[in-house]
Amino acid sequence: MAGGRGLWLAVAVAGVLSTGLRAQQGWTVRPEWVRAHEEFLASDVMAGRGSATRDEEIAATYVASEFMGYGLKPAPGMSGYLQSAEVDAPVLSSDTxxxxxxxxxxxxxxxxxxxxxxxxxxxxxxxxxxxxxxxxxxxxxxxxxxxxxxxxxxxxxxxxxxxxxxxxxxxxxxxxxxxxxxxxxxxxxxxxxxxxxxxxxxxxxxxxxxxxxxxxxxxxxxxxxxxxxxxLGIVPQVKPRMTFNAIGYLPGSDPGSGTILLTAHLDHLGVGRPVDGDGIFNGANDDAAGTTAVLELAHALAAGPKLRRSILFVCYGSEEPGELGSEYFGKHPPVPLKELVTNLEFEMIGSQDPKMPKGELLFTGWERSNLGPALKAHGAKLGPDPYPEEHFFERSDNYQLALQGIVAHTAAGWGTVPTYHRPDDDIAHLNLEFMTSAIQSLVEPVRWLATSDFKPSWNPGGQPKR
Missing domain, CATH: 3.50.30.30 (Glucose Oxidase; domain 1)
Structure with missing residues (x-):
């Protein structure tokens, strides 16, 4: 037994040293890690991660367990990694x-x-x-x-x-x-x-x-x-409907330097009327892909040297019916909103947009602030949103915080992908190579943002108003 404990200790120490060495040499996001998250989150077993359902709660619990495994801490004032909120969510029955x-x-x-x-x-x-x-x-x-x-x-x-x-x-x-x-x-x-x-x-x-x-x-x-x-026939609600945000916290060395917020949403449309025989809306791209980006950035940054700024990693529930998870987070933030330096949301990064240069994500509201250009200058594969008429800046979770003055944007893949809100938004239709490369390109720019004095700001006229 003693020899067994010694061997286990040697292996554990070697693993820690290997992780630390990899972080020092430059972190590599491995494609099998990216695929593993998608294989779970976008599997048929998850039944489309419907908003405010048990499947959404399972997805949030998975994300929370990954945060814990990467060494993130519960956010200030929280005893765990899940933030829950009750929602009013009527469901029609066949009696309509x-x-x-x-x-x-x-x-x-x-x-x-x-x-x-x-x-x-x-x-x-x-x-x-x-x-x-x-x-x-x-x-x-x-x-x-x-x-x-x-x-x-x-x-x-x-x-x-x-x-x-x-x-x-x-x-x-x-x-x-x-x-x-x-x-x-x-x-x-x-x-x-x-x-x-x-x-x-x-x-x-x-x-x-x-x-x-x-x-x-x-x-x-x-x-x-x-x-x-x-x-209307309404399905009786026998117990409260809850939505869940998964939140992990990486404390920085300088509490006064502010907190960076990296976000995605983990819910999708659940199960609905079949299309070509398939009624599970898997949401592999929307937004298991963004959730995967948040997870792998947490993985990379938690494994490296301590950062100056703190980082909150948040995957929201109930984005699809009206950004309810981010609304609740904005009303009950674990750190004061005035301490947030910026928010970067990840949405549908699983497909390359044909209007963007090869390998680049589109960045909504590019011209509104100096955040996108600054990240790009440090290696992030980002570029201006080619669909201003679609108003993507206003259509994702970043907008809730942007309205409160926080410089908040979304990085996304193909803005008008053909699988959008369809059952064939599944793993088979993801570009995992593009997705992995895009996440990889953000590791060092986000690390720079978390160690620098740079504070993103709105360009004149760029801040949205209510």
Whole structure:
């Protein structure tokens, strides 16, 4: 036994020395580490890591255990690595019914809900031809039936204009555009989800229902003004729904120099209506890839010499339904927000964007601050976002903190990747070589940021306002 303990001790010491030597010589992000994270997080067993589900909690627990294994500490004021928050998250059941003229239509057979306020709605029927939306006068609170969409056209093309008229309900005919939208929503209706501690707001939501061609034909014959109502079936919530942020902390040597925040989101869309026979939305790229980047940067930086600045590594829950994990973190930060030097979010880094130079990640809001150019000057494979019209800067978790004055941006791969919010966002469609190289390129620039006096700042007019 004594000899066995001696051998074990020798192996352990050799492992520690090997890790320390590797950090001193320059850390190498190994592709098998990157793949291993993806194999777990994006596996079918994880059922798509649906927001505020047990699968999200398992993903957060995995990330937390990795943080612990890398030697990170619980964040100040926390006894562990998980931050939880209760959410209000209604889920529609098959009992949802659309009624008109005494006829009850069944969800799944006759129609499906795309968007819902989470409450029953009804209104007097008003027909609006697709070509006349711009001239239509629609009474507030009515039920709009959109008709005469041209063959090959989109039932959702004029949805924005209809919503601005404040109807209670919009009914469209199912077509390719409604099918695409349902897939983007994870194969199920989008109902506002909010933190339990926050007030619910559905003011910007209009209930939208897509009906079959047969139902549309019937509705065209219904008298104008006839009441059209949608009665929701809600799955009973037998216990609180919780969302989880995984948080690891690497203390720096100078508490007064501030804290860097590196983030991603660990949730995805869960399980929904199948597409080509597959109903698991794995989210390998969105955002198991970003979560992997946070993990491997934690791995690299924790193994090296002590840094001057502290670093918080955070993987948020419930980003998909409205950035709830980052909202809760912003309201309950383990360190005061004024101490955050900057925030770098990682989103969908698993595919190379064809509009970017080979090997580069796009950096949202590049022109807004000096952070991107500074990191690039120190070796980060980053470049300006080629999709300003998509407003990616405002569409990720970084925006919550940017609104509070913190220089916060997102590094991403292909901004309009074809697998976005589809079941084929799986490991088979990742570019693991690109992903590994991108993470590798960030290790030393982030190490520089954590040891230097450089403090990122907004360029004139770059800071977003509420």
């Amino acid at each position: 019914v659309l009624s008109v003229s005494g006829i009850k239509l069944q969800q799944g057979k006759d129609f499906y809900v795309l968007f819902s306020t989470g409450s029953n709605v009804s209104g007097g029927l008003v027909r609006v031809a697709d070509g006349a939306v711009g001239k239509a006068s629609v009474p507030k609170g009515s039920a709009v039936l959109l008709t005469d969409v041209p063959a090959g056209g989109s039932s959702l093309q004029n949805l924005g204009a209809l919503r601005r008229m404040a109807p209670a309900l919009v009914v469209v005919e199912q077509d390719a555009s409604t099918e695409r939208m349902l897939t983007l929503l994870g194969g199920k209706a989008r109902i506002p989800m909010h933190l339990k501690e926050a007030a619910s707001s559905t003011s910007s939501v209009t209930t939208v229902v897509a009906v079959s061609a047969a139902v549309m034909s019937h509705l065209k014959g219904v008298k104008e003004g006839e009441s059209l109502s949608l009665s």
